[in-house]
Amino acid sequence: MIITKNIKMADVIHLNYHTLSVLNRFNIYLGFGDKTIEEVCNDKNVDINFFLEIVNTFVDKEYFPKKQLQTFSVSLITDYLKKTHQFYHEVKVPEIESLINEMIETCYTQKENIVLLKKFFNEYKQELLNHTQREEEVVYPYTLSIEKAYNQEKIDSSVVDLMKNYSINIFKTEHDDIEEKLYDLKNILIKYLPQPKNVQLCNKLIHELFILEQDLNDHSVIEDKVLVPKIRAMEKHITKKLSK
Amino acid sequence: MQNTSFVIYSPSYIIRKGLAAIIEKIYSNNTIQQIENTSEFFELIQKNETDFILLDINCPQIQKSITKLKTVSETNRIVAFYFQHKPKFDIHFIESIDINYPQNKVFKKLNKIFGKINAPDDGQNIPDEISKREADILRYIALGYSNKEIADKLFLSTHTVVTHRKNITRKLGIKTVSGLTIYAILNKLIDINDTPQI
Numbered sequence: 013m014i015i016t017k018n019i020k021m022a023d024v025i026h027l028n029y030h031t032l033s034v035l036n037r038f039n040i041y042l043g044f045g046d047k048t049i050e051e052v053c054n055d056k057n058v059d060i061n062f063f064l065e066i067v068n069t070f071v072d073k074e075y076f077p078k079k080q081l082q083t084f085s086v087s088l089i090t091d092y093l094k095k096t097h098q099f100y101h102e103v104k105v106p107e108i109e110s111l112i113n114e115m116i117e118t119c120y121t122q123k124e125n126i127v128l129l130k131k132f133f134n135e136y137k138q139e140l141l142n143h144t145q146r147e148e149e150v151v152y153p154y155t156l157s158i159e160k161a162y163n164q165e166k167i168d169s170s171v172v173d174l175m176k177n178y179s180i181n182i183f184k185t186e187h188d189d190i191e192e193k194l195y196d197l198k199n200i201l202i203k204y205l206p207q208p209k210n211v212q213l214c215n216k217l218i219h220e221l222f223i224l225e226q227d228l229n230d231h232s233v234i235e236d237k238v239l240v241p242k243i244r245a246m247e248k249h250i251t252k253k254l255s256k
Numbered sequence: 257m258q259n260t261s262f263v264i265y266s267p268s269y270i271i272r273k274g275l276a277a278i279i280e281k282i283y284s285n286n287t288i289q290q291i292e293n294t295s296e297f298f299e300l301i302q303k304n305e306t307d308f309i310l311l312d313i314n315c316p317q318i319q320k321s322i323t324k325l326k327t328v329s330e331t332n333r334i335v336a337f338y339f340q341h342k343p344k345f346d347i348h349f350i351e352s353i354d355i356n357y358p359q360n361k362v363f364k365k366l367n368k369i370f371g372k373i374n375a376p377d378d379g380q381n382i383p384d385e386i387s388k389r390e391a392d393i394l395r396y397i398a399l400g401y402s403n404k405e406i407a408d409k410l411f412l413s414t415h416t417v418v419t420h421r422k423n424i425t426r427k428l429g430i431k432t433v434s435g436l437t438i439y440a441i442l443n444k445l446i447d448i449n450d451t452p453q454i
Contacts, residue, residue: 124448128438135434196435203429204442 266312
């Protein structure tokens with residue numbers, strides 16, 4: 013189902029409760045009564061087209077953003093992506109860490125093994141941090157400069173240098189597989205770790221890992237389907253303008 | 257289980273969606289690409305990376321491109337779908353299916369085709385448990401040795417070590433060195449105090 017602006021915000025959550033964390037990134041919080049998406053977005057000063065793009069991409073795996081809807085600015089996209097990074101570092105990762113710690117404290121038979129898992133997860137955490145830092149320090153600033161140049165009458169020569177050294181296609185190829193370790197951790201828990209005493213805790217941990225993995229996937233879908241095509245089109249336009 | 261890739265070509269949205277839903281039903285480990293554009297279709301199948309092609313042979317664009325279709329080396333992977341009248345082609349399809357067939361007939365035909373890829377080729381059924389040789393290699397990986405070092409120690413070529421590594425990863429479902437190390441410790445292949453990185 014494609015979500016449109018006249019649908020009630022409450023129904024978006026009924027349709028797919030994973031959208032809850034997406035709404036929070038737009039500073040939209042529960043308690044919106046029977047208001048439509050349009051009304052809530054207006055109240056909160058949120059760009060409706062952008063909101064619809066994000067939510068639809070999130071809900072429907074096959075949804076592909078329409079070109080005419082891509083009117084919003086690059087900074088809107090990168091701000092959103094930065095907020096998802098923040099969500100990983102400030103919410104999801106600490107949640108998972110505290111579950112692992114709780115497992116260590118309450119399990120007597122598997123303590124050593126779970127300490128191993130903890131170290132493994134720490135490595136992953138560092139990888140994730142490096143990954144998001146690279147995006148925030150290199151990739152997003154690049155996209156913003158491209159947007160700025162795109163909107164200028166006369167293109168600044170510094171952009172030419174910038175584009176010589178980097179392009180959004182490089183980002184696409186270097187966009188490394190951040191989910192590998194997560195995948196391993198899930199498999200170790202599901203297949204190989206002798207079952208710890210506290211089954212519920214272990215279930216909760218696996219559940220959280222799946223959610224984090226899903227959210228990371230959705231995050232890269234936004235980059236691949238929204239940000240990359242937009243910047244690629246702008247790069248093309250700039251190159252064309254420069255060659256004239 | 258290995259991932260199987262399908263390409264579905266039809267200009268009809270209903271047919272594409274329907275075929276994709278059926279494939280999902282009988283085959284869980286797959287990637288399905290749904291294509292409605294002829295040039296995109298030919299571009300894709302010329303890459304020769306698809307396991308199966310589900311082709312709507314009633315559509316005029318395909319009937320116009322028969323000669324082109326024949327030059328593609330993948331014709332032996334095509335399952336043809338038609339509606340009521342089967343158009344005449346001198347191409348050998350693995351199977352032709354009328355979309356009017358009842359459910360059990362469709363499933364029977366598809367299972368016959370896809371069952372083939374599921375079954376092991378000429379007895380080369382690889383068990384999910386790792387072999388003794390693979391366990392040896394896994395031990396060295398966990399101890400932090402490189403492919404080259406492992407090859408030297410076990411008198412193997414680096415290429416052989418890489419192949420073993422791929423099989424270990426596929427069998428265990430663990431991709432990273434740290435993950436493999438934990439597996440090795442959990443299964444007492446190595447002692448926790450021997451590992452450099454953990």
